Amino acid sequence: MNILTKQVERNTIMFERLHHPRPQMARKHWRSLNGVWDFAFDDANLGIQNHNFLKPGFFDREIVVPYSYQTKNSRVHTLENHPIVWYRKTIAVSKKEGRRFLLHFDAVDYQADVWIDGNHVFTHQGGHVPFQIDITPYLQTEDVSIVVRAEDHNRCSQPIGKQSWKDANFLCWYTRTTGIWQQVWLEEVADTYIAEVRMTPDIDNATMEFDFFVAGSEIPARVEGDITYQGRPVTSFRVAVKNNRARIIADVSSEDANFRLHFWSCAEPNLYDVRFTLVSETGAIDEADSYFGMRDIRQEGHRVFLNNQEFVQRLVLDQGYFADGGLSATPEQLRDDLLKVREMGFNGTRKHQKVEDARYMYLCDVLGLVMWAEMPSFFEYSPAAVENFTRELPALIAKHYNHPSVIVYTLMNESWGVNEIYKHPAQQAFVNGAYWMTKALDPSRLVVGNDGWEQTTTDLLTVHDYNADPKTLKESYANMEQAVNGCPSRTSLRHTFAKGYAYAGQPFMISEFGGVAFDTGTYAGKESWGYGKRLEGQEAVLHKIRDLTRVVMELPGMCGYCYTQLTDVEQEVNGLLDHNHEHKFDPAMLREIFNGGSHTGFLFV
Template structure:
């Protein structure tokens, strides 16, 4: 029997669970919760029209992948095709209704009331379908088919493509793993908006796209700071899109007028309200926010808001207890507060594309973020096409978040294993680099993080040397280091053949990885296993000081935030609790050589 639900409760847009906090409308309908679920190992579902006749399997808790405990299925066997079903009540109107998926791994097809409404390829980025023509007044049924081969030609990031986990690759994720929700909007509505701050002239450039207007409508933007109205501007939209430039001067007691910049120390955010209307009617209203900040390179320095910015980052794999890559907003908030408490000013979100609420909390709390495209692991025309498309969708997802300052497109030559000498693989990474620059010229780009760089805005190095003296020796001579092979653990060249150092800033974007907290033989980490907390903290301090005492290095990223499955090199344990006194970590991470602690 199909589990028919009553009319679903409409949610307030201020809810902590709201899936898209930077583009909020007043009401939304949460489709997370119990769905029907069925494996389809023989690929019979489409032939037998399950999308019409129903999914007959067990229940699953969405948005948790079936491999996770929180899904209530908790099946770790690989099933490449799975089906979902959800029934709900709806009263049709003249408005449009959109079904939103925040992330489904990997290829998704969706039917509503037996009618195919769309498909999407890509495991980490959001997508939406217009349902209006398929909806009935009364009971409606959504059926979802997901196919995930966990192929090395897919962007899979840290998901193991073998039968078991190994080294730093973890349990697979198949199917829906981020929120599913419905939204009802006017047929004339704001489809998307891009917000580009310019700190040089204190302006915000808006580019809005409106759907459904056959006659010109007015796009209005109202800006507020801490509840105080700042400015209002607008433009008539004749076709589908229009641009607005807003000047932001905030009157304050400290100065006649000033602009409040966003930074980790002062995560100032402006609220902005968008309204679509004509001379007689309001069609749509969207609440959002933005931050005024710039990120750029000047010589060997990285500048945030035109000031030198030393990055103290923590690598976040994005895995949560019992839930794999799925987290509640509260879990994200608590993790990121701990990152700040330990003295870090940013995160490198590694090999997975975060939930939009994660970026929201980085924006609110004041943490810069490196966004990273999950890797595929086989170089082919198929994998290249998939990487190009999903990395573009990644950029769309992150564009308006002030915390996001860098895109990492490839990691450690994964999927381009012969990049050092193969021109086609070099050209592919360069294509990703140029595509990112075209879609978002406001951020810095790392083409292939860790080693064997081609085009890149930063020379990033991964070095898991556990001997501080040996590590210090690797970086004492910049001229020898930059075009060499400094890491004693990877032994990889900094640049691919034919590429050389061009004066880029230097960041040690992975180091440490000190394993502690388990004695199981299969557990994994870098270097010799310390026997006490004191030994871990001493090694952390010595390795970190090597980097901080090398004056041309512009920052570091420690591996990592939490223990994950067989990997036990987190500063937090598997349950995301502190393994060490956070104040002791803070004094190591935030203290300069002179003894000054950043506040």
């Protein structure tokens, strides 16, 4: 039985949460609203005029939510540009005394307007982060009509990530995503309920800090917590709610653990369960199940430490695209991808230009994979772009805050949207401001300001280097003192730091390399590409991947790497998996390459 099998068996019970849209705040009373909705295009923007969307015949087709209309799984499947789309679904909701109903949208690209029974109740701008609406005041009958209008012009001033802003795909930009593309669900809660909790571990003191935010009617209440590990009690607590907030630090040390704590790590992804109960003068009124991991991540000198032990990151770039689903995936697809990531020898992923489904982070927590979370890029610097970016950033951080697997936030990528950052003071200030804003919202994780090149303020020096020649790749970093303050990549030819900034001893890693193309015939388009010269045959490709990875792993002072990429994505055929997310190569051979055959730390046999 290998270590991966042991991990899956140890966390089998946790997999029962896989189908909950928010596994870290799971209540009993919820239901998915995914599935068939009424749908309409509105190119002339007539739906909102005179409430035309309420008139018979406006909705002239159906769509399968949460897939965007551009995908096959949506059952609409057209690549025509329709910037305004409408959705409608009627559901049965029985209004109850002392209960509220929260309507959740996990992502709608880009601006969403929501009507309940014909009443406009909410507007949200930002295509990547979740929002919720308390629809209780608008419930009149048991049959409730939900209507959503989504508008997305894919402007370069809005964070669009890997969506093409041109009429067709180009380079590494792909099919657009318009409208609803993540989970839609309804949750029943108490009139007063726990809206959010932020959990911050402190492994040095064996404590977990809980910070609760309570919403709804203001009544005298307290939060109680019961913490267990694999069903065995660890501790419990209670704390009064003051001004809709409750904070407490709980001692989670235990004699049951070998060294006071059951640490979360890639080798041992231990998770504590916790049940939160909101109690009023009349008794328990709200209850939610969650979990947490006791994990610490920090930098010190040239190294990164996980739980006070040096940690070498072996990451794979994951863009999260699926052949028939676009950016939308089932929990089983997410699970299968991450099991393959472990199988191929990686210990983490860099989620690239996408804010992923919460169940992805949950799976990383369970399987012991570290993760980099990344803000999708805009592509033209302007006051509007700054406003749009900073509007979504706090929600991105909130979505990832409680997941022990998440160790790094990446804010910008390859100077996209800040193309003049090398000499541009305003663009440099923007990236620095985003860095410090992230630290203000979450000081517990590492932050990369502008991944790839032209860094300003950053916790890691990360370089993208797609040099396909192992010999000259090695030569570029022979003198690390020159490389970290120079232009080491022979492909980008960019400076590691923007003008006025210099290397300050941060840990160094190659955060993108490889990208070796191997087309297995799963792409139906005319032209495909990868980095470097196209090689013939699987053996030649494996040999190239092996040689490049060996060079990167042997560079002096490296704290890790990230290989490009996990899967083929539309015109890009440089994945280790094909468009159907099936193996191109023997995973055992890849494991030997990426795991490096080197093991550190104690070995108990």
